[in-house]
Amino acid sequence: MIPQSESLTVEFKSDRKRLSDTELVEALVCLANTEGGELWLGVEDDGQATGLHAEHMVLTGLAGMVAARSSPALQVTVEALKVGGVPVAKINVPKAQGEVATQAGVYVRRRIKHDGTPECVPMLPHERISRASSFGLVDVSAQPVAGSTLADFDPLERERLRQAVQQYGGDRVLLELDDEAMDGALGFTQRLADGTRVPTLTGLLLIGRESVLQQRVATHELAFQVLAQQAVRFNEFRRFPLLKALDWLETNFRPYNPEQELQVGLFRVPVPLVDMAAFREAVANALIHRDYHRMGAVHVRLEDDALVISNPGGLVDGVTLANLLVTEPRPRNRALADAMKRIGVVERSGRGVDTIYRGMLKFGRPAPDYGRTDLHNVVLSLPTVPADVAFRRMVVDAERNRNAELPIDSLIALAALREFKRLSADALAKHIQRDAASAKRTLEALTEAGLVEAHGNTRGRSYTLTAAVYSVVSDKAAYTRQVGFGSIQHEQMLLSYIRQHGQIKRAEVMELCRLTEGQAKHLLKRMSDAKQIVMRRHGNLTAYVESQ
Template sequence: MTERDVHEIIRGGESLTVEFKSDVKSLPDRDLVAAVMALANTEGGDLFLGVEDDGRLTGLHANHRNLTALPALIANKTNPSLAVYVEGLELEGQPIARIKVPKSRQLVSTSDGLLQRRRLKIDNTPEAVPFYPHEFIQRQSSLGVADPSALPLDNLDVEDMDPIQRIRIRNAIKKYGGDQSLIPLADDELDGALGLTVSVNGRLHPTVAGLLLLGKEAQLRQYLPSHEVAFQVLRGTDVLVNEFYRKPLLETFEEIELLFRARVEEEEIQVGMFRVPIPNFDRRAFREAFVNALVHRDYSALGAVHVKLDDDGLGISNPGGFVEGVNLDNLLVAAPRSRNPLLADIIKRVGLAERTGRGIDRIFEGMLRYGRAAPDYSMSSSYTVAVRMSAADADAEFLRMIVQREEQTGVAMPIDSLIILSRLRNERRLRTADLARSVQKPETMVRGALEKLVEADMVEAHGIGKGRTYTLSAKVYQGAGEKAAYLRQAGFDAIQQEQMVLNFIDTHGTIKRADVMDLCRLDRNQAYRLLTKLKAAGQIKQVGEHKGAAYDRA
């Protein structure tokens, strides 16, 4: 890590993964070890020793100048022993230590038995708080080392369960195309095959997943008080519907789906010989998002799964953040993982969820194919996963283009292609690097998807090398009745680039090569050639040399 990198981190202040500790009076060993342990039990991160809470650099005490002793001290005073990396730095004449703390895949305490984790307060500053026993399983499940949904409930017997819910399971398998081999099984065989029950000391007891699917409402309230689902419909500030459910999962799903379907409105467009519906909300996208919220929620945390319809669209949220390894930047490509693996497997076998584990693709597809914005997960946090689906009007011509292409190929439009077409529709002209962030795949793979769209005459490429850009094709703009829009994009030629450079100089006084690259979407060499051409024509002159070179009107 460079000195500049460290300065940037310190200027950013303390966070969930960054901790400052003053060492002016020699930080006691127990305080240092406790701070490191709390980081390890959260997300890991950096502890900067010799830095005040406000970011001032005050340096290391003489007792901590021997940095080689710090890793051994921390390893000896943590249980299990925690291995850290310590780096000595000198900033503004002050020696400080950067202690790099890994995220632990098991709970770590101090040798004195102190067990803490970090969390953010309301003002977004971090604090260390006790790690309580009921939070252990939550931590282990998020790391993928324990399955809370498979835990047996010793206080309940299988005879206490509601037999009607087994009928509901069999009906769901038939309705949603689940695992048909489960239908002819006897009740006890069905329970065992799905993991709804487990034998403990010779007696069958329901698992947590079994209670969620077979339990009675009173049992769910008593043994799993965190299970709750809310369905709300708002119009402005008026609350039209505000229903709460604590029923078994399948029954809850069916009742919520009925309430949702009653609010789905459809229009139709003609595509060839077929009428294609355009719903205000895609049913499959809703189903996958809602089932995800039920299956992947943290059942150790109080709080309801919320389904909310309002003037802006549909929102679904659940307690518990993304599981380990999943974040906003890899949602589309992360390997499928669940906080409750047994429950997730049951729901897939019943047929409610996408069996490949790629339900997130269904959610994106259900928005993008209608020309709407991609589902928005930006309001998610370490405590909540929240998705918003816009209620904006669909783009009928965009849908017609997608359906026609699917009819030609006989396969559904890949999600990568939908993302690319959607972004080009909204932002007109983009580079491969711009699109790679949305597709969440390497540029080489995105370039392959783009070239297939070029071959299909849905996208056009402009330029070469790193400056290569893409727009929707003339055929697409023509189909949408936007011929002028196509000319504005595709007609972005050398003459226009020259005029844009001159306009920039008139507005800002001078222009640099980096400005030309950004303004005209060119690579370094293309920008150099454009500036050289303008110089040769006597329209601009160079001011300065090398890195300081800028260009002014001649």
């Protein structure tokens, strides 16, 4: 029952000499200020259970003591267990929504050392603010920057901002405002009690002078790197204001982003290495949502097989890799995000992730990969594998027929069917991060559009791309492999398998005939009713053999 070793969320504490209440509360606060977890009292660092001290044999009141000696009160649950006949206590610690201190005012957090073992370290003031911002409790970007004045704003960056509103189709009302009114509308300044205005972090990041940013926002830095076959072709670091930074990154990236043209009817459709809308949205998101209390640059790195964009600061609370597509927007720096939306740089609906996914999937490339994201960094990888031109032509034709872009769920469904060949609604639900009912509606809509074909009954229904789509993508044989096996062919395959191996299980039927569980059940029942096969039970296992 005891975990094999300590980790970021597991702590062992020996109780042979009676662990003091102060040490125990500190260790629990340490877990709460990170990811929560469990503390095993009466267990040595090597995982050996040595038991509770006599004074801890009765655990009643332990949870109350922890709550009384922490602020705000930390609510833990305590379980009395026996491991190998030795009494131990498992204390479950929730992740704190903010930060928790001991009664003595000690703030600590948990981290992993270079050797992979955990330790508790003090939470410094900037780390406490950083944690609060990740929970949406503090908006650092709306706070004044100490020592900064209105003279720190750059007139050239103001003009760049006005041009950006026109270029990106932002809120044109901003163009009618004078400088002071625009500063107020975009949250660039905050008015103090004496009536004076001082720049906020958002103001300095967007229209501040570069020299001021270097001095007063030391954490702001960005890098563009081009790495080709282990050689560094481009490697520059800058501290530009954000709008200038985006222009600089886009200008330097374009020479490395070749395009080919696709002829669709009378139109020529560009097929770039990386979709520029996805590039701009991904880079802007990294600059907007980074943690400005952490040192480290926003990296935009073009590698041999992918464009990788990373920023300091993990995902904010409530956002995970499993709900990235569907969760409500939760910006870490709300004032900065709102300003960039009004300027038009990022998606105003807050669904910029959709733009990034669309920019990859519409060209038949793999979906964006956030798999390397951790507690400290968000890492986005955009594969730069060759585009599937035939798939892109199919998407263009489909969107022209409906006179609108395909919904992002439909693009994900088409890409998944292209990769996995056959899917059920339940399987697609995991890809679009929605429930099975939503996935079924997406598949049925694609069926009505003539892009997807349904197979089987309602309960065990599965879907493939249509013959017409396979024809467009020049893979006609794949369609036949997927749907060409009729019921008689399935029966012959099943009987041949039994003759070779003596019996067959339902899971083997699913794999052999590429059927869903419901379809496999239906096939086995039909053959049993026809006396072609007989069911045999061996304990909890069920198999089918040929009738004699």
